[in-house]
Amino acid sequence: MTGDAGIVLQRSLNIIFTYMRRLRLVERKGCEVSNRFCVLLMALAQAIWILGFVSDTQAEYEAIEVSDGCTISGSVNFVGAMPEPDMLVVDKDLHTCGMTTRPSGKLIIDGNTRGIKNAVVFIENITRGKKFGEKWHFILDQKACEFVPHVQVIPVNGTLEIRNSDPMAHNVHAYSLKNPTFNESIPSRGNPLTKSFELQEMIKMGCDRHGWMKAWTVVRENPYYCLTGADGTFEITDVPPGEYKVSVWHEAFDEEQLRVLTQEVKLMPSQKIGLSFKLSPN
Numbered sequence: 672m673t674g675d676a677g678i679v680l681q682r683s684l685n686i687i688f689t690y691m692r693r694l695r696l697v698e699r700k701g702c703e704v705s706n707r708f709c710v711l712l713m714a715l716a717q718a719i720w721i722l723g724f725v726s727d728t729q730a731e732y733e734a735i736e737v738s739d740g741c742t743i744s745g746s747v748n749f750v751g752a753m754p755e756p757d758m759l760v761v762d763k764d765l766h767t768c769g770m771t772t773r774p775s776g777k778l779i780i781d782g783n784t785r786g787i788k789n790a791v792v793f794i795e796n797i798t799r800g801k802k803f804g805e806k807w808h809f810i811l812d813q814k815a816c817e818f819v820p821h822v823q824v825i826p827v828n829g830t831l832e833i834r835n836s837d838p839m840a841h842n843v844h845a846y847s848l849k850n851p852t853f854n855e856s857i858p859s860r861g862n863p864l865t866k867s868f869e870l871q872e873m874i875k876m877g878c879d880r881h882g883w884m885k886a887w888t889v890v891r892e893n894p895y896y897c898l899t900g901a902d903g904t905f906e907i908t909d910v911p912p913g914e915y916k917v918s919v920w921h922e923a924f925d926e927e928q929l930r931v932l933t934q935e936v937k938l939m940p941s942q943k944i945g946l947s948f949k950l951s952p953n
Contacts, residue, residue, distance in 0.1 A: 761883060791822070807828075917933065
C-alpha cells in the first residue's frame with residue numbers, strides 16, 4: 672500500500688469507527704435494526720468516497736541520478752475570443768484594501784502570445800527521477816487584502832508559511848479534499864501559520880473576512896512540474912527516458928476540460944521535445 676493510500680485508509684477507518692460508536696448509542700436507545708444498517712451503510716459509503724481520492728496515487732518517489740536526461744518544454748495558450756478581465760468588488764476595509772474593484776488574477780493572458788500565466792504543467796505518476804530542489808519552505812502572504820503569490824507549487828511535506836502583512840486581521844480557509852482542512856485567523860502582522868501537506872492535490876485558499884481573496888497551493892509528489900510565467904511558457908528538465916503522460920492544470924478551466932488535453936510522450940535518451948496546450952472557454 673502506498674503512503675498516501677495508508678493515510679487516507681486510516682482516515683476512512685476512523686470514520687467507520689465513529690459511526691460504529693453511534694451504532695452502539697442507537698442500540699441503547701432501542702432503535703430498529705434497519706436504522707442501524709442505514710448508519711453503517713453511510714459509513715461505508717463515505718469511506719469508499721474518500722478512498723476514491725487515492726486512485727491516482729503512486730509508489731513513493733525515488734530520487735536517482737539521471738543520466739541522458741530529457742527536456743519537455745512548450746507553452747500553454749488561450750484559444751478563442753479574448754475574455755473581458757474578471758474584476759473583483761472590494762467592499763470592506765478600503766483604508767487597507769484600496770480600490771473598490773481590482774483584477775481577480777484568475778485568468779491572465781498575454782496580449783501578444785496569448786500565453787496563460789499560472790498554469791501548472793506536470794508529469795503524472797513518475798516514480799523515479801531527479802531529486803527535489805533545495806527549496807522546501809514556501810511563503811503565502813496577505814498584502815493589501817490579496818494573497819501573494821496567487822498560485823504556487825510546493826512538494827509533498829514541504830512547509831508553507833502563511834503570513835499577514837496587513838494592519839488588520841485576516842483568516843486563511845483551506846478548502847482541502849485529501850489533506851486536512853483548516854480555517855484559522857491571523858492577527859494584524861501576527862505570528863504566521865506553518866502548514867504541511869502529506870497528499871498531492873490542488874488546494875484552494877480563501878479569506879472568509881474578505882471574500883474576494885483567493886489563492887491556490889498546488890501540492891505535487893514528484894519534482895516534474897513547472898508553473899507557467901507571464902508568456903505561458905514552461906520547461907521541465909532532467910526527465911529520465913521513458914513513456915509518460917504530461918498534463919496541465921489551471922484554476923479557470925474545469926477538470927474534464929483539462930483531462931482531455933493530457934498528452935502521452937515517449938522520450939529517448941537526451942531528447943528535447945516541445946508540447947503545446949490550447950485552452951479555450953467552455
